[in-house]
Amino acid sequence: MKSSDSTPPSSVSSLPLDWTNLLFIGLNSLAALTLAPAHAIFVGVPWQTWVFALIFAGVTNLSITAGYHRHYSHRSYDISPLLHYFYLFFGSTAFQGSLLQWCSDHRKHHLQEDSEKDPYAITKGFWFAHVGWLFFKSNDRKIERVADLEKKSLVRLQNKYYGWIAFLSGFVFPALVASLWGDALGGLLVAGCLRIFLTQQTTFFVNSLSHYMGHRPYSLAVSARDNILVSFLTHGEGYHNFHHAFQFDFRNGIRWYHWDPTKWFIQTMAHMGLSWNLKTAPAFEILKAKMHTLEADLLNKGQCSEHLASLRERIFEAQKRLKTLNESWKERSEGHYKKLMLDMRLASIEYQALVKQYFRSVRATRTLGSQRF
Numbered sequence: 001m002k003s004s005d006s007t008p009p010s011s012v013s014s015l016p017l018d019w020t021n022l023l024f025i026g027l028n029s030l031a032a033l034t035l036a037p038a039h040a041i042f043v044g045v046p047w048q049t050w051v052f053a054l055i056f057a058g059v060t061n062l063s064i065t066a067g068y069h070r071h072y073s074h075r076s077y078d079i080s081p082l083l084h085y086f087y088l089f090f091g092s093t094a095f096q097g098s099l100l101q102w103c104s105d106h107r108k109h110h111l112q113e114d115s116e117k118d119p120y121a122i123t124k125g126f127w128f129a130h131v132g133w134l135f136f137k138s139n140d141r142k143i144e145r146v147a148d149l150e151k152k153s154l155v156r157l158q159n160k161y162y163g164w165i166a167f168l169s170g171f172v173f174p175a176l177v178a179s180l181w182g183d184a185l186g187g188l189l190v191a192g193c194l195r196i197f198l199t200q201q202t203t204f205f206v207n208s209l210s211h212y213m214g215h216r217p218y219s220l221a222v223s224a225r226d227n228i229l230v231s232f233l234t235h236g237e238g239y240h241n242f243h244h245a246f247q248f249d250f251r252n253g254i255r256w257y258h259w260d261p262t263k264w265f266i267q268t269m270a271h272m273g274l275s276w277n278l279k280t281a282p283a284f285e286i287l288k289a290k291m292h293t294l295e296a297d298l299l300n301k302g303q304c305s306e307h308l309a310s311l312r313e314r315i316f317e318a319q320k321r322l323k324t325l326n327e328s329w330k331e332r333s334e335g336h337y338k339k340l341m342l343d344m345r346l347a348s349i350e351y352q353a354l355v356k357q358y359f360r361s362v363r364a365t366r367t368l369g370s371q372r373f
């Protein structure tokens, strides 16, 4: 990665400081790291507060990942009014800005990734992408490209009174809940300050660590990387290379074993009738991106393979054949039923075999390359 120093680049250091963000993040972090543990050690925090804080932190993160990010920023699925209220309320408790501000920043991040206009460009340094970008007032953060979201009255209201809504939902609400078992101060410090600090920092890792360290299986053109650690910290947002390559997909981790609780939450909501129209990238497009990246990577290492290119072409042909057969299947007549089924079966077997052969050849080319050097 190009830059990882802790001092902001000259294009940034000339900008005026955002004192509101600087003071809030600074003071809240201080409270989370000193007052919350001191209270736990010297006064004691009942188990109810810990359980509540843990659930509240999970829900806060989900409102950002499934709500602010995958639904509002990328429109990767549709939601019911109930989920809209849920995301707006718990999203506010995260102190990550209003929905309009968050989505405006994020859409710009995808559109202008790694450029001067990317609000949290990793090219401006690891710490700038992590949190530093919030400490400066910049025109790049003007609310734009969110006309679709501005149509909703509650979203406009949340944006207008964001400071008050965040304060009431993020601090007063947990203190009130914990006062039910007589621990209002613990609620404020643990389910308030500490929860906000941890959910902010883990979300920030998506912009820093996931653009800095990890694998790029789907696109070498972007700095975004798949980072398992970030996925564990952020309910699955760490499969960031896939996300930048297919941002309209409601999943970030596409395999069943990928740690992506946000995806599982959205699917559960769909089973309950609270979300629908879950968008996914076609499997063949994902495979194409993967093959393109693998071959580009081998080429970069001087391990060019004509055999791989020819296998890739055969996979494309087999996929075309499968597509044609699938279309014929929709218009099948009684007499052709059995033959069509057999042809489809054979085409599918051939396609799968070619894909397997392709990945075997990739491994062989790599082994050969490593033995040569």
Ligand SMILES: [Zn+2]
Binding pocket: 109, 206, 207, 211, 224, 240, 244
């Ligand atoms: Zn990103």
Ligand SMILES: [Zn+2]
Binding pocket: 069, 073, 074, 106, 110, 243, 247
């Ligand atoms: Zn995104």
